[in-house]
Amino acid sequence: MVQIDILIKPILTEKANLQQTKLRTYTFKVGKSANKLEIKKAVEEFYAVSVIDVNTSVSPAKNKSRQTKTGIVKGVRPSYKKAFVTVAEGELIDLYANI
Secondary structure, three states: OOHHHHEEEEOOOHHHHHHHHHHOEEEEEEOOOOOHHHHHHHHHHHHOOOEEEEEEEEEOOEEEEEEEOOEEEEEEEOOEEEEEEEEOOOOOOOOOOOO
16 A cells, blocks of 8 residues: 555544653554554654554444434445554654644
């Protein structure tokens, strides 16, 4: 797989920021077919850090509906895969540098 297909974007939430400061764990949205070895290699190449551990989880799709003037609108929020990447002690990833 190409590196662009592996790392889609970092997840920047309050919980993810707390994990970055306390546990040195960074959260990324990744391609569904990417495995842990590909994710580790992509993070090490792109951010120039050494990765200790990679954990993944797949968030399932959810049905959504809302009431509008024209009636009920139904849809589906797609599923996605998250990767929790732990880096070595003393190393940091600056996710806000490219914003």
